[in-house]
Amino acid sequence: MTExxxxxxxxxxxxxxxxxxxxxxxxxxxxxxxxxxxxMVGESGAGKSMTGNAIIGLIxxxxxxxxxxxxxxGQRIDSLPPEAMRAIRGRRIGMIFQDPLTSLNPLYRISxxxxxxxxxxxxxxxxxxxxxxxxLLDDVGIPDAARRIDDYPHQFSGGMRQxxxxxxxxxxxxxxxxxxxxxxxxxxxxxAQIIDVMKELCxxxxxxxxxVTHDMGVIAETADRVAVMYAGRLAEVGPVRDVILxxxxxxxxxxxxxxxxxxxxxxxxxxIPGAMPRLSAIPPGCPFNPRCPRVMDHCRSHRPALSxxxxxxxxxxxxxxxxxxx
Amino acid sequence: MTAPLLDVxxxxxxxxxxxxxxxxxxxxxxxxxxxxxxxxxFSVNRGETFALxxxxxxxxxxxxxxxxxxxxxxxxxxxxxGQSLAxxxxxxxxxxLRRRFQMIFQDPLASLNPRWRVTDIIAExxxxxxxxMPAPARRQRVGELLTLVGMAPEDGVKFPHQFSGGQRQxxxxxxALAANPDFIVxxxxxxxxxxxxxAQILNLMKKLQQEFGLTxxxxxxxxxxxxxxxxxxxxxxxxxxxEVGTPARLFEAPRHPYTRMLLDAVPDIEMTGRRRKKVxxxxxxxxxxxxxxxxxxxxxxANDRGRREMPLLLDGVACHAVEEGRTRP
Ligand SMILES: Nc1ncnc2c1ncn2[C@@H]1O[C@H](COP(=O)(O)OP(=O)(O)O)[C@@H](O)[C@H]1O
Ligand SMILES: Nc1ncnc2c1ncn2[C@@H]1O[C@H](COP(=O)(O)OP(=O)(O)O)[C@@H](O)[C@H]1O
Ligand code: SF4
Ligand SMILES: [Mg+2]
Ligand SMILES: [Mg+2]
Numbered sequence: 001m002t003e004x005x006x007x008x009x010x011x012x013x014x015x016x017x018x019x020x021x022x023x024x025x026x027x028x029x030x031x032x033x034x035x036x037x038x039x040m041v042g043e044s045g046a047g048k049s050m051t052g053n054a055i056i057g058l059i060x061x062x063x064x065x066x067x068x069x070x071x072x073x074g075q076r077i078d079s080l081p082p083e084a085m086r087a088i089r090g091r092r093i094g095m096i097f098q099d100p101l102t103s104l105n106p107l108y109r110i111s112x113x114x115x116x117x118x119x120x121x122x123x124x125x126x127x128x129x130x131x132x133x134x135x136l137l138d139d140v141g142i143p144d145a146a147r148r149i150d151d152y153p154h155q156f157s158g159g160m161r162q163x164x165x166x167x168x169x170x171x172x173x174x175x176x177x178x179x180x181x182x183x184x185x186x187x188x189x190x191x192a193q194i195i196d197v198m199k200e201l202c203x204x205x206x207x208x209x210x211x212v213t214h215d216m217g218v219i220a221e222t223a224d225r226v227a228v229m230y231a232g233r234l235a236e237v238g239p240v241r242d243v244i245l246x247x248x249x250x251x252x253x254x255x256x257x258x259x260x261x262x263x264x265x266x267x268x269x270x271x272i273p274g275a276m277p278r279l280s281a282i283p284p285g286c287p288f289n290p291r292c293p294r295v296m297d298h299c300r301s302h303r304p305a306l307s308x309x310x311x312x313x314x315x316x317x318x319x320x321x322x323x324x325x326x
Numbered sequence: 327m328t329a330p331l332l333d334v335x336x337x338x339x340x341x342x343x344x345x346x347x348x349x350x351x352x353x354x355x356x357x358x359x360x361x362x363x364x365x366x367x368f369s370v371n372r373g374e375t376f377a378l379x380x381x382x383x384x385x386x387x388x389x390x391x392x393x394x395x396x397x398x399x400x401x402x403x404x405x406x407x408g409q410s411l412a413x414x415x416x417x418x419x420x421x422x423l424r425r426r427f428q429m430i431f432q433d434p435l436a437s438l439n440p441r442w443r444v445t446d447i448i449a450e451x452x453x454x455x456x457x458x459m460p461a462p463a464r465r466q467r468v469g470e471l472l473t474l475v476g477m478a479p480e481d482g483v484k485f486p487h488q489f490s491g492g493q494r495q496x497x498x499x500x501x502a503l504a505a506n507p508d509f510i511v512x513x514x515x516x517x518x519x520x521x522x523x524x525a526q527i528l529n530l531m532k533k534l535q536q537e538f539g540l541t542x543x544x545x546x547x548x549x550x551x552x553x554x555x556x557x558x559x560x561x562x563x564x565x566x567x568x569e570v571g572t573p574a575r576l577f578e579a580p581r582h583p584y585t586r587m588l589l590d591a592v593p594d595i596e597m598t599g600r601r602r603k604k605v606x607x608x609x610x611x612x613x614x615x616x617x618x619x620x621x622x623x624x625x626x627x628a629n630d631r632g633r634r635e636m637p638l639l640l641d642g643v644a645c646h647a648v649e650e651g652r653t654r655p
Binding site for chain 2: 043044157159160187188189190191192193195196214215216217218220221240241244245254255257258259260261262263267268269270271272275276
């Protein structure tokens with residue numbers, strides 16, 4: 001069996017505040033295999049970005065990884081010194097964020113930014129790096145790349161800027177790309193284009209993707225497997241088709257039912273009552289218990305651990321006898 | 327058949343986006359107009375929902391603001407219950423009509439005064455339109471409105487920032503309902519909300535529509551949401567309606583090449599495995615729109631006529647290829 005490319009074990013992220021410690025991510029474990037696309041989905045505040053940021057060592061103080069381990073290709077990376085982590089970011093893990101201007105400096109030409117990143121990570125001459133940069137822009141679908149490479153970010157449309165960011169994320173041939181809401185700011189037709197480019201280029205290069213998004217549709221189009229987050233924890237992990245067509249966790253099922261569909265016309269959408277709790281008010285037991293239509297007494301006091309219930313599926317819910325206590 | 331409640335005829339709105347006068351004089355520049363909405367016509371039946379869908383910049387919000395009178399049209403007319411709104415109504419008449427329509431925005435926080443308590447926010451239309459209402463009756467009505475939108479009367483003493491996004495949108499809906507309107511323009515009311523909260527708000531809006539016979543103009547960039555809410559849908563591209571139809575007709579048999587492209591771009595969450603056609607190109611700048619049909623540079627069916635001539639909205643679709651019976655390039 002192949003080893004996972006990325007292995008996250010018991011990851012816990014905490015924020016000390018005046019009113020005590022807030023746990024934004026609790027005891028999260030998952031693997032990503034080489035070349036695999038893992039979608040991480042959940043509503044805003046679920047802890048998706050925090051998980052991605054923890055993996056690449058970008059949790060802002062006073063937040064910190066309180067427990068757990070992150071392994072990349074057999075190397076433990078959560079405890080690396082900052083310079084070593086900086087070398088991994090960009091080189092072995094590429095990053096794409098919602099706002100292209102997080103990655104692109106508006107004051108520099110695209111060429112400068114791409115060439116600098118390429119030369120930071122790869123032993124190439126200026127000319128060779130420029131050639132490579134033009135090739136990449138061409139690959140991500142920037143028309144007339146040889147000329148446009150010397151433009152500034154503001155001279156591109158939102159969709160074209162996100163293509164440039166994809167080129168930047170891929171320029172050092174990383175093994176893993178972490179894409180955090182890469183299409184959330186884009187119109188649906190541009191989103192479709194960006195998904196296509198990202199999927200194709202990563203597949204060609206054998207790069208795995210951790211795709212963080214609140215949009216189950218984007219996951220359906222892109223991911224091999226999906227991890228559903230709720231209130232800082234994983235509720236369900238499984239092959240994307242299984243989870244979307246036959247959710248096991250009541251939260252996943254509720255979420256799927258709340259999404260309006262093109263293909264059918266329901267009088268009413270499924271409604272999950274209430275809202276996801278704030279970090280300071282996560283209930284004891286199953287964090288979903290106050291909103292769960294199938295809640296049992298046991299759920300209010302005992303926390304279910306993410307446990308395997310089918311060969312490829314894990315769920316944290318007491319409805320399944322295989323589930324153990326966290 | 328009864329007359330439509332809202333009738334929008336040949337509505338256009340330009341924005342003057344010229345450089346300042348002095349720069350123009352010095353640099354010898356012409357005035358520049360952005361045509362945000364062009365020649366848009368549609369009507370909305372009583373108790374129904376007419377949805378406008380389109381990508382950002384297609385003119386949705388401009389149409390919303392024109393309808394409720396926050397903007398004046400550059401050309402065209404809007405009739406509400408048979409009366410023209412554009413023609414400068416006289417005081418009392420305008421007032422009577424104004425209280426019958428309301429608007430809900432995408433960002434409730436921006437539309438709710440942060441320094442007011444929720445009670446005062448919801449009571450504002452009552453103070454404007456029913457100045458004679460005694461304070462206790464007003465408080466009672468606010469309590470009823472809060473209950474109606476799924477909140478507690480006690481929530482009235484709090485401030486907007488003490489609520490989640492979904493609850494704030496409920497407050498905005500309660501305020502919109504305060505003066506018993508029969509028509510509400512909703513501009514992306516759930517676009518800032520998570521899907522589970524969106525479902526709550528959409529269900530609430532449908533329930534209220536049933537209960538009070540409300541008529542909605544419902545604006546969204548989300549095709550699934552529009553499919554769920556609308557009786558009629560208008561698809562906008564660069565400020566023009568390219569196709570109008572019922573959800574069944576539009577989604578099962580889209581005719582305009584842009585509608586088809588848009589539907590193809592919607593993620594396949596039903597996992598049917600349908601193959602998507604690749605989306606070609608991007609929306610051109612509204613400052614220099616293409617000649618002829620605005621979609622022709624991206625259209626697989628475009629011909630010479632499309633490069634020269636603007637297609638008219640005929641039988642619900644504005645497309646030469648459909649008109650000429652061409653379905654293949
Ligand atoms: N600097 C911070 N201090 C305290 N809490 C934070 C901080 N940054 C984020 N959080 C909280 O952490 C939780 C997870 O946030 P995030 O990972 O951004 O969620 P998501 O990406 O799923 O929307 C949220 O409840 C958020 O409010
Ligand atoms: N006040 C304004 N001044 C200049 N241009 C405007 C103004 N309001 C809107 N526009 C332009 O009009 C077009 C339509 O905008 P809008 O109606 O907001 O579109 P939508 O709501 O569909 O995103 C856009 O190109 C926008 O930039
Ligand atoms: S553990 Fe209990 S409360 Fe939690 S999701 Fe399962 S049934 Fe519902
Ligand atoms: Mg996030
Ligand atoms: Mg708008």
